[in-house]
Amino acid sequence: MNNQNSWKTLAVNLLAERTLLIVGIATVFTLLLLYPLFQMTPTLQASPNPPGEVFELQKDLNDKFPNSIHFTPFLLESLAGDVLTPNVLLEFKQRRQELFAKDAIGALAAGDLERQPYLVNYLDSETGVLMTGTHSILDPIEAGLIDIGTTLESASEEEVKLAVHRLISDPKTSAVLDFLSRHATHTPSTAMGHEIRLWVSPAMTFSVMTDNQKLGGGGLEIGVGGGPDVIAKEYLNRHIRDVMKEGSTSYAIWGIAIDANLEAQDEGKTAGIFIMFTVIGALLVVGLTLKSYWATAICGVGLGVLMIWLKGISSLIGLKSGLVIDLIVPIGMISLGVDFAVHALRRYKEELNKQYPPRMALKIGLSSVIGALILAMLTDSIAFLSNLSLHRSVIHFGSAAAMRFLLRSPF
Template sequence: MDDIRVDSQRFVDTLDSWIVDRPGRVILLFLLVSGLFVLGLGGGGTDSGTDQFTEDVPAEQALQAVNDNFERVTFGDDSGTTQLIQSGANVLSKPELLRMLEAQRRLADKPDLNVERTTSVARAVARTLDPSADSIEDEIRAVERSTPGEIDRAVRTTVADDPGLRALLSDDYNARSASASATIGTVSHRLPGGASEGPGTSGSSPLTSIQLRAEYIVSSVGGDITVFGSGITSEELGNVINDSLGLVIPAALALILLFLIVAYRDPVDLLLGLVSLGMAMLWTFGFMGLAGIAFSQLLVAIPPLLLAVGIDFGIHAINRYREEHVGDVSVREAMRIATDQLVVAFFIVTGTTVLGFAANLSSGLSSIRELGIVAAVGIVFTFFVFGVFLPATKVFADRWRERLGVPEFGSAALGSEQSLLGRVLPVGVYIARGAPRLFLVVILVSTAVMGQYGAGVDSRFTQDDFLPPEEPPAYLDHVPEPFRPGDYTVTETTNFLERKFQTGEEDTTTVYVEGPLHQDYALEALWRAGEDPPSSFVADGGHARETSIVTVIRSRAERDPEFAALVARNDRNDNGIPDDNLRTIYAALLDSPARDRALNYITDDYTSARIVYSVEADASQEAVTEDTRQVADRVRFEATATGGVIVLKAVSDVIGESAFRSLVIALVAAAAFLILVYAVLEGRPSLGLVNVLPIAVTVAALASTMRYLDIPFNVLTGTSLSIAIGLGIDYSAHLLHRFVEEYDGATDVDDALIETVRGTGGALTGSMLTTVSGLGVLWLAISPILGQFGLLIALSVLYSYLSSILVLPTTLVLWDRYVATGPGSDLALGDADPATD
């Protein structure tokens, strides 16, 4: 063990020598590496879509297979859909019908929009007026020639004959007056590059540019017609993120700069700190580009994390140097002493922080795994920049300052004994002096209660997490024009659709089936899965209401006597479901006019099928998911429950599982690392356990706060607990390492603690105030998910600081009393006596 300790000190001494004896070479080396990372900036691109969070979920993969195998039959191999949402006093009046028809005609006439087909109530009414109409131009003429009375009668007849059109009309549709206040038209596009039609959207979809172009064209028609679709939503998602950053980054930089000025109190030191922060950012984003990692909503967390750790490291490095650079102590000697201590402290913080972030590699979502990778790499870069580059530049700058006679504007360390801060910081030490055991019991009980309460935090994933509120916050009215965000319509549109078109009757869910569906038992097996349906399913006579290849066969048999006879000859139990010669049945069906409809529910090679079940509209996401999986388990073939609701629930489950798993891994890994490090470096493994308690307090407090504020685990906040561990270790590790330095040379544990909380605690206070204020302004972000994340990061830093300042002194007093010098001294490796160590 002593050999290991000697070897580690040799490494630290070598690094010290480079920093204080060759600062120019160190600076040049870091600048060259920075030039390499510049080449990677922007190389990974951006991804503003939400489908990045669903692509790893089996239910989404099944849904994509459904879209690939069945939706293409209707819309083409690669297709996308645009909705035209029309509103007005009566969208079924003659002028409004003509407006919808004209909008669809103008879109269809634009070759670059790749329109395959258009549907609307207006088109259906026009064909009722003129059954011979075979183009939109004919339909427009039919409506123009008709009187309002003829149009009203055609509306009533059309909707009555085709109940499916009712879903395209708002809930206030009145058949007697043939009126409605809103309707939806659809436009289907061929997309050579593919489109995402799942519950998530992707910013890279060609549908985005098509729908933005469609907005301009439709606006020329007049009236109130809104273009809506996944492309528009994706574009707005990107705008919300960019506008949020454009709003909060200037405010954050202003606050960070203000507190850094107070913390450094010297323009040269301030400049060095800012350059180091910029270098850490440059290296991290350059690495992302070189690694081909796209910048997404989730990776918005990276800049705040690097700022939090970088600000902390920077203030500690300068503050520790100032403590030593007093009297006749030279620049070289002061920095050697400071780095000799800080390199070890930074290594401990970096190692545990990296483990905290790397715990996200256990997530089932690739986007969260990427966050873990980038955050871990970024923290390592921060260690090198602030542990080597900043001290070297400080030595270089101070030597030139001495040569040129440039004065120092503020060289006193934060938290000095004479300052107000120096008198307040030891409050945790005073508590530890008076009643350490009682205080520890209170902390343990409080942590257990907060942890139990915080265990009830919900997990949730919806696109609404990324969208701005329908009504913009009032404070935006006072934002200066260069930073004022744009106008957003997606939330307003989605809320309008929910208000106007929520019939309250039923939604749907899907089971995707794979297997040899030509086997004689196949159709019976598919049908029997819907018997005795679960509670969230809509039932018809004891059977789930479904649409499938079975219902298509029965429907065709009702209209085609010849096909009905074929079915009857191969139906052994006379229930309308064939049991023999299914290849013959399928072939006859696909040769009939029902071919397109059949191919919506079974592939032409008879190896895949889908069953669409109706579910109650008010059924919960959890109930629909469980019930659909239950029905899927009844199918004799390989069957997967899927659909938009199930995909979102699956992502929510993965997020919750990932948050818990990464928390456990981060805690265990951090504790093991701390025990090992303190055993190797100090011969006191028990100090590693002492370091864990403030972290546990921080995590429990953060989880309980999330539940109290109703902030769920989502794709961004789901990482907050492991991040809290990383940031929490940052504060407690700095204090603990400084305590070990003071304790080895002190005769009284109180003296060591007082010196620790005044010296390192002062730097921690400056770091905490800078980070909390700078990152807390993310709460002002327009994107709800960014606001929640900023609030949680700020709270995790605040809780980490408070638990370190208040809780750690008590645990160290008890450690000294019962472990270092008491009955548990055998837990310390080597000579743990502070008087002789």
């Protein structure tokens, strides 16, 4: 009598006798979760920074002492091995002028930014040179060429090398050396009748300067978990990069940590490919193990439903995305969910082989494994929940992983 009234017996009888009702409820629940799945998906990444005095102080500093200029740093590498040549510098200047032209009509704005000019000028206190739009060695070199009596458009390589030598040799402007690569070298030479150090640098750094107040203010943030203002700045950074490298024939450009959040989102989108291969592999295992088309098809439908439940509930409760959550959690749910399904279906087939009717075989087989499956589900969920910490990214990962194990029970 006690065995007939046990929770396992009641649960199994409910599943076996009310199959259509349970499937109907699951279908309605799945359809309802489609709305948060597509309309409420978080666009921000979970921040890896824990709450604490250091990060709270940084936030206060950003709020009380916002930067007036937003610097977007880049690395420029010459394809010929030397950036201190008229060809490279002139092409760099032409791309910068294109940047100015786009900015003047508001075409530099990207993402949700308002169409307006963003570039600003900056008087470099170390060199005394007015930097127009970009903080680079270009403006000091042009000022040096004017002192020689020429311009970058008409300067020879000797004149450029002489201007660079004078800049680096003068204590007032020697700070321009910081723009050059640490692999920059110099050799004794002669230019226009002057003894000089002939500088050769394979690369240089430069930064594009924009009005930080127009971009929402705040300080420089590098890392995932940034807010809408950080995302907007990253879209602008990418647009600037595209303009500066478009059609370049003498150099290559790389951004320096200019789009951490957008890159994390792009990497997260590639998770779908790996998840697809995981599903295919899991279904192949089911098909080879059970040798049943219907079992494989049911597992495929079940995996699809579980993915909707995981993503839908995550969006509904506001779990932020991230590469770990978007990739590892679904793959783990698929592999372990299929493992549970194979155990249950194997047990069901064993009872069928004993000549039990299908419904009775389902009751006996499911009652034999349901306790172990629920115990494994609970212990796995508790294990992941125990990993929760003050880090938002860990909180969201632990919550999503625990949810994964809880959801696989109705597989």
